[in-house]
Amino acid sequence: MNARVELRGVRKAFHEDRPNVFWAVDGIDLVLPAGGVTVLAGPSGSGKTTLLTLIGCLARPTEGRVRLDGRDISGLPEPFLAALRRQTFGFVFQRFNLIRGLTVLDNVMLPAYPLGPPHRALTRRANAALERLGIGHRAGALVESLSGGEAQRTAIARALINDPAVLIADEPTANLDTALSLAFLDIVSDLRAEGRTLLLSSHDPLVREASVVDRAVELRDGRVVADHETRAEPAG
């Protein structure tokens, strides 16, 4: 499980070729070493989410390069990007983005469908992920009946189903109270201990100042304004 992410001169424009062009990310150079927890901090509109989408292959940069373990992934064709999203990056979206009408178990198994693994093995893996996150008893429940904390754990289980090296979470505590936010940080700590790279965006001080965080990168107007190592527990 090893994934070093490197960004060189990355820029991302919206409404390109129009008078109202907007540069959400405006020239970022950043290296995220394999393993550890990095938090992208900054006010709303600072470019945190856009940067996460560029790193996680959900969008392509307008300029610059994104490299994964030295390989340029910013110009890869769509099927290769999909494969990276499926196997290297796991996403936990701010609003969780679970598919309504499906059970917790079905939602968790979704990213594995294109790989066509044996059904029994996949179900076992999904159930194990849910057990580990403490919501195994909700496996058969429809996702619309879940509480905020349960929905987030379901989203984490879904992000981990293909055992990705990098877990990306966008504003993971935005919809959680303090107790649930602390519970989330415990999960982050466990995943960090497994050697995964965790990349979170947050403007929640609880997350930024958590002991599990190795590094905080402060963004403003699409640029890095501060980048500092924080005190972190030793991984593993």
Place this chain on the structure above:
Amino acid sequence: MTEWRSTLARQRYLLDFTVAAMKRRRARNLGLLLVYGGMVFLLASVLFYTGALKHEAGLLLAEAPEIVVQRMVAGRHDLIPETHAETLRRIRGIRAVQGRLWGYHYDPVVRANYTLLVPPSDDIAPGTTVIGPALARARGAGIGDVLSFRGHDGALRAFRIQAVLPQESGLVSADLFLVAEPDFRALFGVPAGQYTDLALRIPNAREIQTVAEKVLETLPDSRPILREEMLRTYDAVFDWRSALVLLPLSGALLAFAILAWEKASGLSADERREIGILKAVGWETGDVLAMKLWEGGLLSLLAFLFGTAAAYWHVFGLSAPLLAPVMQGWSVLYPAFRLTPAIDATQLLALFFLTVLPYLAATLVPVWRAAVTDPDEVMR
């Protein structure tokens, strides 16, 4: 082998997901199924019905004479004398010539035309008749009852019903009124030695055309009508009738088609978001398209099966109550009978491709458009 299994498993997962997705949008899919199935039902009903009628007509004509010869006077059909039959018997290639007597009679009681006919075999006694099932129904008459008509001279002539033809005897027997030769001649004033037309039997099919030419040469005032021509006329008539049904229906069909297209091609915000999520968690554009292909395929296949099954039941089980008034019968008296199932596989296949493929295309195009865009919008 492993790859093959994995591909199969992948398709199974996609199919499972599709079925779950269809269940989630139950009302929309049931509505689509209903509209789409209804469209297939209407088209298939007309198709089955026309096919079965043509088949029936073909069976009837299989027994018909190879050539019928009529006499023409001033461009109109006139009675043909026995002497013409004698002349024709001398042409090589003709095995038999038989004079036929038939005509129409308007009955003001039921405001319908009957077809009066002298059968080739002499088994109807003078003063009696055998009638078609629709005629019996219209007059409320049965065996032993007496039907009377006014003849050409105004005199009333009575006929006792000897038998009623069976229901399944075919399309054109519905309004038949079979009488003995002397009765026919007396009723219509047809003199002895004169016939309505002549039926020719020609054993060698390859000689029919040549014989027809010889007939025309020998009897310039005659018009030979080939069985093949009659078959073509039947086909043309039934095709024309099916067009007559389809024409007013086409407006409704078009409205249905537009509705189905609109329903199928418009992606709701919910569906668009779902596609974004699937792509974000690692589904490829191909996976999303395959899933939607399953959805469109299942829906259109179900609609096709329901539509054709309902049309089959409507046409061959219920005798097509929705189409019968336009499509069948030669007069006011409609035959009541069950059509023998006769389905043209090519036409059915054409219907399948004309209904299923456009639907699949309508479904896939917007999905493809949504699936090829970057999935980053779901992050917002």
